[in-house]
Amino acid sequence: MAKPPTIRIFGTGAHAPSRVLTNAELSAKIETSDEWIVTRSGIRERRVAGPEEGTSDMAAAAARAALADAGVAPSEIDLLILATITPDLSMPASACSVQHKLGLSPTTACFDISAACSGFVYGLDTAAAMLQSGRYKRALLIGSEKLSTIIDWSDRTTCVLFGDGAAAFVLGASDEPDDTAGLIDIKLGAYGDSLDLLYIPKGGSTHPPTAESIAAGDHFIKMKGKELFKLAVRAMAESARDILAKNGLTPDDISLIIPHQANLRIIEAVAKLLQIPLERFFVNVDRYGNTSAASIPIAIDEARRSGRIRSGDVTLLVAFGAGLTYGSALLRW
Template structure:
């Protein structure tokens, strides 16, 4: 199908909760140390939601900043997509809560669950709505409230995750606009689902006293296997995006990867012989914010002047599923 329109990134925004959870705080909860965490992950601290603060609250604050950057209001939106695995409720969708909190008109709104690849999935979906002429202005957000879902007795997971939200407004580009989304690609490998998952709490193994006592409702991860697959899938997704856009790594101004672990980021960079100074890395101050990590990192680099309009930027991610994806865009 020939695309009728092109997509541009009209605005970006992010929000991190005020409360900070440091490595030294974690030393008091689990057998670990600041130096051990930094050496293995690059993380120094992460942000934690306030009591009573929901995922929708994080999205609204990020979305308001993205709308302001795009010089639009909530009334201009046609669709809201929230990528999250830690929404406010099992139902309704967090996107519906965001819609009413923003004061948007009666628009389509839904959540998308692709874990850490969620934001790239959301961009991929939104791009199709724009290309086909269905909608003109779409809010996509990645947001997580993961500090409430990890076991602070499990060193494998509790040191990694933080809370936050990032958002973009994607809009129909004018015929003369050269700053557009070039390509998006998304994949899944369900055979590896049990490498990173919540075993219980769904309909297959519902909540019960036995589940709570055993801790099966907490996130479980096999770190070494995840590292291997993350490096492989993110590198493959990058090559796919570059090939589709007729570009090489040398053409890129920035790579904005999922902020999972500094060692994973370095491993992906090595695949391309790509300089680390051209990879946006914020994991030291945010930890792994899952679906929120790419838009948060993008916005932070945009606000501090590293990312500028007109630059060629590659997004890449992997996550539970295992999902993976990439997007090549000229911002």
């Protein structure tokens, strides 16, 4: 059986709303403080999209930047996957809106994927498999979230944590049979018995919206922070160890770890468990907060453009999200 082609990242791009919401501004609206927020999360500010900027708008902006970085024309894209838990509408998929905004061909396959903060890693595995099938040549994988629309801004335990943003990859199979750069491996999983650690209580088919549920704020994110922290740290550390062992690698072989940017304390705990210095983790949660499926690709784009990722480097991605989903990936640049 022929070895499947290596899937390469040909370009990356990101977009952040212009509105910066600082801890000081939040402190003027709710009972909190910069010190309280920074101590518990490491977050100092986050971006918030205005009413005129939807998830698909941010996704399209990030995609344009990734296409320009890759030197790929929109007409070359035949697969578009959008990872998001905040689509423009519950139906149709926001990927179709992005297709229209980018002027992609009507023959482009378009769909959304929902795995919360692990969404981009899940999407990366999905895109890779579809590209390796040979039925698709170039893919746009996008993570885009407007979490400001599903947050209770009076709840200080959640509203201080989240932000809006988007980032994208242009992916394709390598033309060189012995190419070593690109996706090395991916590991995915989920703890489906932990649904209530991070969820939105009402709004789905089992609990459709009612006037009472909307008034009660049951359509906003709810979180059990302490329990979520413990399981997230365990899932990320175990997933990282497993994918390294499977590929015969040690932490010393990894140039940079790019974790989901949910909370600095989680990242610190994972670093301690893996016995890897925090300096080898890329961290930008202080400036963006938790942007869910956009978190890892925003960090990758920043790391590339700041020189933290260089040709030949091996990076480890590791994520967790509501579900409780988790995933890790190894990339060689």
